[in-house]
Amino acid sequence: MNHKKNYKSLQILVKEEKFIVEGPIQKEELASHEFDEGLVAFRPPKKQKEALLKVAELPESRIIIARENNKIIGYAIYLFPDPLERWSEVQLDNLLELGAIEVSANYRGYKLAKHLLKVSMMDDTMEDYIIITTEYYWHWDLKGTGLTVWQYRDVMEKVMKSGGLEWYATDDPEICSHPANCLMARIGKRVGPEAVHEFNRVRFKHKYMF
Numbered sequence: 001m002n003h004k005k006n007y008k009s010l011q012i013l014v015k016e017e018k019f020i021v022e023g024p025i026q027k028e029e030l031a032s033h034e035f036d037e038g039l040v041a042f043r044p045p046k047k048q049k050e051a052l053l054k055v056a057e058l059p060e061s062r063i064i065i066a067r068e069n070n071k072i073i074g075y076a077i078y079l080f081p082d083p084l085e086r087w088s089e090v091q092l093d094n095l096l097e098l099g100a101i102e103v104s105a106n107y108r109g110y111k112l113a114k115h116l117l118k119v120s121m122m123d124d125t126m127e128d129y130i131i132i133t134t135e136y137y138w139h140w141d142l143k144g145t146g147l148t149v150w151q152y153r154d155v156m157e158k159v160m161k162s163g164g165l166e167w168y169a170t171d172d173p174e175i176c177s178h179p180a181n182c183l184m185a186r187i188g189k190r191v192g193p194e195a196v197h198e199f200n201r202v203r204f205k206h207k208y209m210f
Contacts, residue, residue, distance in 0.1 A: 001093040001128075003060045008122040014110045019073070021115045023064030024123070027056035030063060036073045038104030041141065055079060060096065064120050066103070066112045074103035076116040078131065086172060087132060090202045092195050094188075098133040098165075105144060117163025127188035130199050133165060134172075137180040153180045160184045170203040 009022040031053060035045035042048055049072075055061050058079055066074035081087035081097045103112045120126065140152045147155065157167070165184040175181045183203070187196060 003062075004125045005062060006123045006125055008119050010115060010119050010122070012110075012115055017068070017110065019066055019068055019110065019112065019115075021064065021066045021112070021119045023076075023119060024062040025056075025065055027053055030056055030065070030072075033065070033067060033070055033072045036071050036104040036106060038106035039072070039074075039102055040105070041102045042100065052077065055099075060093075062096070062120070064116050066107075066116055068107075073107045074101075074112045074116055076101040076113075076120055078120070081132070085134070086202055086205070087134075090198050092130070092198055094128055094191065094195060095130045095132065095199065098131060108145075113159045114162040117159065117165075121163050121186070126186075127190045129188050130191055130195060131163075131165065131186040131188075133160060133184050134175060135160075135182050135184065136174065137178055149180045153182075157182075157184070168203060171206050172203075
């Protein structure tokens, strides 16, 4: 499959602050920006930038950023599922996982996560893909936000729905290990029935779940 990437950009004005949400961006452009010091969910900002530069080299990867001038304050990454997860067992080249979405702790309250997802789906190429995200409560910033597990789950689900992702049932043991965990997905308009069947097959490995 030709992983076509049609650049999209959205300028937003929130609380008199101007931000640019754009992508998919190329490695060279990503390298030219600095990372905000509040991007610490996965690793220190400098290390996270290095990690994203490596991701940008993957042919299927799509990186959407939110920035203030030359400073990246949020990002969303799409790439093939982790080889260690069951979703990689699907023999599809049009299944991508929302591998990470992060907004700097210094820029919360601007709905940047929703805008990152909206810009992601503005590219018509996304209608050729099945996009999934696996949400695990132990990855959530409960301490930093002060939310309970269920409050965070509600916020997270609303954010994902802004990008067209919906809740899907699965018998994946890791997701089923806690009721707050979930699988969400968006099936593009041009995804064929064979691909949908493969996705459903890997969602359920035990027939009694149907």
